[in-house]
Amino acid sequence: MAYSVAVAGASGYAGGELLRLLAGHPEFDVRTVTANSNAGARLLDVQPHLRSLAHLTLVETTPETLSGHDIVFLALPHGKSGELTSHLPADTLVVDCGADHRLVSEEDWAAFYGGDYYGAWAYGVPELPLAGGAAGQKQRDRLVGARRIAAPGCNASTVSLALAPGIRAGVIEAADIVAVLAVGPSGAGKSLTNANLASEILGSANPYAIGGVHRHIPEIAQNLRWAGAVAPTISFTPVIVPMSRGILATSTARIVPGTSAAAVRAAWEEAYANEPFVQVLPAGQFPRTADVLGANTALIGLAVDEAAGRVVTVTAVDNLAKGTAGAAIQSANIALGLPETSGLSVNGVAP
Ligand SMILES: NC(=O)C1=CN([C@@H]2O[C@H](COP(=O)(O)OP(=O)(O)OC[C@H]3O[C@@H](n4cnc5c(N)ncnc54)[C@H](OP(=O)(O)O)[C@@H]3O)[C@@H](O)[C@H]2O)C=CC1
Ligand SMILES: CC(=O)N[C@@H](CCC(=O)OP(=O)(O)O)C(=O)O
Numbered sequence: 001m002a003y004s005v006a007v008a009g010a011s012g013y014a015g016g017e018l019l020r021l022l023a024g025h026p027e028f029d030v031r032t033v034t035a036n037s038n039a040g041a042r043l044l045d046v047q048p049h050l051r052s053l054a055h056l057t058l059v060e061t062t063p064e065t066l067s068g069h070d071i072v073f074l075a076l077p078h079g080k081s082g083e084l085t086s087h088l089p090a091d092t093l094v095v096d097c098g099a100d101h102r103l104v105s106e107e108d109w110a111a112f113y114g115g116d117y118y119g120a121w122a123y124g125v126p127e128l129p130l131a132g133g134a135a136g137q138k139q140r141d142r143l144v145g146a147r148r149i150a151a152p153g154c155n156a157s158t159v160s161l162a163l164a165p166g167i168r169a170g171v172i173e174a175a176d177i178v179a180v181l182a183v184g185p186s187g188a189g190k191s192l193t194n195a196n197l198a199s200e201i202l203g204s205a206n207p208y209a210i211g212g213v214h215r216h217i218p219e220i221a222q223n224l225r226w227a228g229a230v231a232p233t234i235s236f237t238p239v240i241v242p243m244s245r246g247i248l249a250t251s252t253a254r255i256v257p258g259t260s261a262a263a264v265r266a267a268w269e270e271a272y273a274n275e276p277f278v279q280v281l282p283a284g285q286f287p288r289t290a291d292v293l294g295a296n297t298a299l300i301g302l303a304v305d306e307a308a309g310r311v312v313t314v315t316a317v318d319n320l321a322k323g324t325a326g327a328a329i330q331s332a333n334i335a336l337g338l339p340e341t342s343g344l345s346v347n348g349v350a351p
Contacts, residue, residue, distance in 0.1 A: 002028065002029040003027055004068075004070050005028045005029060005030045005031060005070065005072075006031065006066050006071070006072045007019055007022070007030060007032070007075065008066060008072065008073070008075065008076055008084075009074060009076040009077075010033035010043065010047070010056075010058060011036075011038040011058055012035075012075055012189060013186050013190050014075035014097045014320060015075035016049070016050065017320040017321060017326075018097070018324075018325040018329070019033065019043075020050060021296075021321075021326060021343055021344065022073075023050065023053055025329065025343030026343065027336075027338055027343075028332075032059065032065060033053075033057075033059070034059050034061040034065050034066065035059075035060075036060075036061060038058050039058050039059055039061070040057070041057070041058050042056075042057050043058055046058065061076065061080075062084075063087035063088060066084070067087075069092065070092065071093045071336075072088060072092055073095050073097065073328055074094065074096045075097045075324075076097075077098065078098045078113055081098050081100045082101075082116055082117075082118030086118075093146075093332060094147065094148050095124065095149045095151055095328045095332050096148075096149070097151045097325070097328055099113060099153060099219075100150070101119065101148065101150035102121075102123065102156075102219055103120060103218055103222060104120040105218065105222070108218035112217070112218055121148040121150040122149050122331075123142070123150055124139075124143065124149045124150055124152055124328060124330075124331035125139055125157045125160065125161065126138060126139050126140035126330060126331065126334060126340070127140070127161060127271075127272065128161065128164050129164055129228070130226065131226035140334050140340070143331050144335065144337070145335060146331075147335070149328070149332070149335060151327050151328040151331065152219070152327055153215070153216045153219050154319035154320075155187070155236075155238060155247060155249070156216035157323060157327065158181070158249045158298065158315050158317045159181070159216075160219075160220050160223035160224065160227075161278055161315060162179075162249055162315040163177060163313065164223060164224060164271070165268045165272070166253060166264065166267050166268065166311060167224050167229045169266075169267035169271070170256065171255060171263055171264050171311075172256060172264075172311055173253060173254040173256060174224060174230060174232035174233070174253075175232070175233050175254070176253065177251065177252070177253045178235045178252050178253075179220075179234065179235070179237070179249055180237045180239070180250050181248065182205070182241045182243075182247070182248045182249075182289075183239065183240055183246070183247050184241070184245045184246045184289075184319060185244070186244050186319060186320060187247070187319045187323075188240075195208070196240075201240060202242050205240070207237060207238070207239045208238060208239075209236075210237055212236070214238060217236050220234055220236070221234060243289060245289075245293060245319055245321075246289030246290075246292070246293065246319065247315075247316070247317045247318075248287075248288070248315070248316050249313075249316075249317075250312065251313045252305075252310045252311060253311055254310055255309055255310060261304040264304050265304070268313075272300070276341055277296050277297055277298065277322060277326075277341075278297075278298045278300065279297065280302060281301045283302075287300070287314060288316060289318070290348070291316055291350075292316045292318050292321070293318050293321075293350075294345075295318060295321055295346055295347055296322045296344040296345060297321075297347075298315055298317045299316045299317075301314040301315075318348070329342075329343055329344060330344060
């Protein structure tokens with residue numbers, strides 16, 4: 001029996017990637033696609049790459065259009081899911097790609113987002129450590145049977161996956177974490193702003209949200225606290241570069257004095273040894289964003305900088321795949337007891 005699925009925000013980038021992946025999922029059947037300004041349009045007129053979904057028409061995003069499905073994926077602007085979801089049955093699996101339900105701290109929500117706070121849901125990065133869990137326990141344990149799931153911020157999950165193993169193993173310090181990210185403009189969504197005009201982006205690298213103000217900082221801190229960090233401090237600087245998709249995050253932290261380079265590497269290799277979608281590259285190898293495009297894969301390269309006393313991680317993720325839609329589908333698979341890899345591929349597209 002196929003699960004019936006609705007996707008809200010289906011005219012956007014995250015919604016489009018959800019639909020591309022859902023179209024290849026053996027257990028999921030997309031019945032309803034919703035939008036805002038594009039409601040009434042044929043899906044194919046707005047998302048012409050989704051050829052197998054030509055029969056679908058975008059409808060308005062309301063509790064009525066979203067009700068009656070087994071699963072609802074929300075890919076809406078921040079602040080839109082809380083009120084909407086309160087009208088959906090409690091036994092409907094709702095996976096929100098926005099930020100509305102990621103943060104457990106209302107103060108963090110107020111400081112970085114603002115507006116009504118609707119509370120935290122189970123967090124959709126299965127490979128991260130479970131808060132208060134025993135060694136080896138991960139967030140996926142909290143997703144089993146869940147009916148409300150918060151998919152991650154793409155930059156937040158990338159940096160968190162990069163550093164959580166070292167925190168959990170006690171080989172790096174949580175103070176003085178520094179992350180600098182090259183990111184593609186699709187992370188900002190489809191709506192046009194002057195900053196994202198091709199003429200502003202092509203041939204340039206454009207930093208933004210500098211100096212401790214980026215909304216993903218509290219989400220990373222939350223993930224690292226769940227991994228065992230006490231009072232993590234994170235300097236986070238994203239830079240938009242001319243590639244449509246992708247994140248390349250260089251995340252560094254101080255190594256706990258006296259820790260051997262072998263122990264540092266072992267922490268990462270052990271953390272992800274059995275993870276299909278998070279892979280640690282052999283010593284001396286580092287990923288490129290091109291290696292993960294379209295894939296539900298995070299690739300992590302790792303070096304110990306002995307002179308600086310720091311671990312340097314370089315992590316590549318497709319912001320729309322493992323960074324959003326892939327993570328959302330992976331979490332839904334776990335919630336429903338399906339194989340975690342259903343409908344998802346570790347393989348990217350090249351060139
Ligand atoms: N892009 C990314 O890499 C990532 C995105 N996300 C999150 O996913 C969500 C969607 O992002 P993204 O796809 O990039 O954004 P887009 O701007 O590309 O798409 C936004 C979607 O929401 C719809 N929408 C806009 N305003 C409203 C409204 N008032 N009520 C209902 N629907 C509305 C749009 O409909 P229409 O076009 O018809 O107006 C469109 O379908 C956001 O919460 C984002 O933060 C999370 C991780 C990464
Ligand atoms: C280029 C760009 O603007 N990227 C976005 C990434 C957004 C994301 O990960 O999603 P959420 O907005 O759901 O957290 C940013 O840095 O805010």
